[in-house]
Amino acid sequence: MARLNLAIISLVFLGTVLGSRGQYEYDDDNVVAISENSTLYGLSEDFYRHACPQVYSIVRAGVEAAIKIQQRNAASLLRLFFHDCFVQGCDASLLLDDAPFFIGEKTAAANNQSARGFEFIDVIKASVEEACPLTVSCADILAIVARDAVVLSGGPNWEVALGRRDSLTASRAASDHFIPDPTYDLPQLLSSFQAMGLGAEDLVSLVGAHTMGFSRCTSFEQRIYNQSGTHHPDLNIEPGFLKQLHDRCPPHGDPNTLQPLDWESPASFDNGYYKNLVSQSAVLHSDGTLYSEAIAGFAGIRELVEKFAEDEQAFFASFARSIVRMGNLRPLIGDKGEIGHCDLLNCLLPRSPSSRNLVYYIHGIRVPANSSQRPFPNGYGEVFRNKITESYEYDSRQIGVYQGSYPTVRDGSVVSLRGTISLATSDGVRARFNVRGPYDFSQLTSIMPISGTLGGRSFLGIQNATVLFAYGRNGVVKGQAKICV
Ligand code: HEM
Structure with missing residues (x-):
């Protein structure tokens, strides 16, 4: 409860402080600056400085409105950025509806009846278009939205590098291939991040996003009833917590029932997720494995989880660095792609x-x-x-x-x-x-x-x-x- 209060207070506080600042400067001491890498990829924070200086404040207002409707929307919006970047790079391909020449990503396993918040992106894009027609990409909007969702939930701040353009294609098959599955073990998670050029620390810190939001029973049922075909639960779940999960998701119950990913404070971006991992109260197998499997010889990962559980600032700094790195994944720049319409290719309007x-x-x-x-x-x-x-x-x-x-x-x-x-x-x-x-x-x-x-x-x-x-x-x-x- 104390953590929840803190989140609410910091939300109001941040809203006030940021609202009184210029559109461009978030001169928090804690803001993580754009790494050299972003510039190397052709992205920069002041990309729209002349063409659309209002973009930051418009997006911020849109995310605030979404969170006002439901706090969970912060989590859902943050997740969209991850699901976009891991499939052909951060190019808003996730947002495209099916077109005559491709099957889009919205119906991929990880997104179908799971990814949410698209309607808020559409509203934000419409407001941005009104202020600056045909200027700001949906891919950049997703990147700013992710940052704002974290900041408005009490998490760290970072400079968002911009200049991405939107994809002309999308792929359900690629989404199925590249988005990691909640049944993955640690080696599978590591290799899925490695495939994106991201390392072990990126994995451990980025998945800390599970400090917010919810999972459906269907995403972890196997773990609590039949781990790896054993007809037994995963042995690495604390018995009291396992009972909670069984109560929430009884056999043959509704697979869409929701369970908070961080049972104590699902609404705030804090280090509660890592405390859960240490006390073996993770919801997804892919989360639990970061702590339990680490025992079996993945040096450093378990220590990192323990460090983040003890030191929230260390988690925040690492998360901000890693999400900037994730945001650099294969951006379309220059004359590649288009300044799109988010759900529909321009030429199909x-x-x-x-x-x-x-x-x-x-x-x-x-x-x-x-x-x-x-x-x-x-x-x-x-x-x-x-x-x-x-x-x-x-x-x-x-x-x-x-x-x-x-x-x-x-x-x-x-x-x-x-x-x-x-x-x-x-x-x-x-x-x-x-x-x-x-x-x-x-x-x-x-x-x-x-x-x-x-x-x-x-x-x-x-x-x-x-x-x-x-x-x-x-x-x-x-x-x-x-x-x-
Ligand atoms: C490491 C591999 C990951 C796996 C296997 C994974 C898997 C999942 C699953 C299964 C859910 C629940 C979905 C449902 O039942 O509908 C979920 C939710 C979520 N994931 Fe992940 N995830 C991973 C990494 C990440 C990363 C890197 C981020 C963001 C940076 C992220 C952000 C979220 C958020 C915020 C939610 C809650 C969404 C909501 O409440 O709408 N996840 N994830």
């Missing part, structure tokens, strides 16, 4: 949809003979002709979705394409686009800016003219092209 059925053909991409890259084992050039299977028309903008296959393009190739793409609609409208590489197939998609004419009209003023090629895993290449004109 509907304007009076019509039913005219266009059929496009794409053919004629060639790899130049002098190219050093050989994506096509059969030779440098390959002509293909494939049919776009679905297409849409929104006003004057036409969108074709192409589902073909390029069985010979190797995974991860950088392809130097040069040639033309020709499009023809069923009613005879033809277009030719010039294409020039190199295009990096090591990303899930390769973006090719195209220009040309369609039906005699040039593409002047067209905002999104891109062709995307996605490849699959295991060398199987799935062609996917999107034309937004």
